[in-house]
Amino acid sequence: MEFTHFNESGKAKMVEVGDKENTKREAIARGTIKMNPLTLKMILEGQMKKGDVLSVAQVAGIMGAKKTSEIIPMCHNIFITGADIKFEIDEVNNAIYIEAKARTIGKTGIEMEALSAVSITALTIYDMCKAVDKDMVIENIRLVKKTGGKSGEYIRRGEL
Numbered sequence: 001m002e003f004t005h006f007n008e009s010g011k012a013k014m015v016e017v018g019d020k021e022n023t024k025r026e027a028i029a030r031g032t033i034k035m036n037p038l039t040l041k042m043i044l045e046g047q048m049k050k051g052d053v054l055s056v057a058q059v060a061g062i063m064g065a066k067k068t069s070e071i072i073p074m075c076h077n078i079f080i081t082g083a084d085i086k087f088e089i090d091e092v093n094n095a096i097y098i099e100a101k102a103r104t105i106g107k108t109g110i111e112m113e114a115l116s117a118v119s120i121t122a123l124t125i126y127d128m129c130k131a132v133d134k135d136m137v138i139e140n141i142r143l144v145k146k147t148g149g150k151s152g153e154y155i156r157r158g159e160l
């Protein structure tokens with residue numbers, strides 16, 4: 001197996017994508033943040049002192065997608081043509097399910113941007129609620145779908 005992110009000297013490098021064709025690409029990632037029942041109730045009723053948790057987290061997730069290449073060393077700086085964050089509230093399990101979708105037309109994938117968006121969204125929820133609940137758990141962040149590029153379509157089994 002050839003490692004694409006190492007140069008001849010065995011040192012890290014960013015892969016050259018200049019000769020690749022531009023293709024329309026999309027990635028969907030998901031994750032979960034679980035919390036105490038009171039925390040979820042406070043979020044839903046707008047009682048957190050830092051403000052509207054889900055609105056702020058949604059904007060933060062989009063910003064996270066846009067900044068991915070600045071925090072993941074080997075990610076290319078790509079033009080994002082669209083990004084969206086959706087929430088599903090689960091009051092039975094005291095959880096918020098997060099879904100991020102990111103799109104581009106370019107030479108390299110957008111999976112890391114979708115994954116970063118979910119991560120930053122969850123971390124923002126944690127940050128805004130940590131004063132009342134330090135027991136929150138962020139879990140199961142994963143890629144569920146990607147389209148475009150040389151490797152084609154990927155759909156995680158059982159997700160869509």
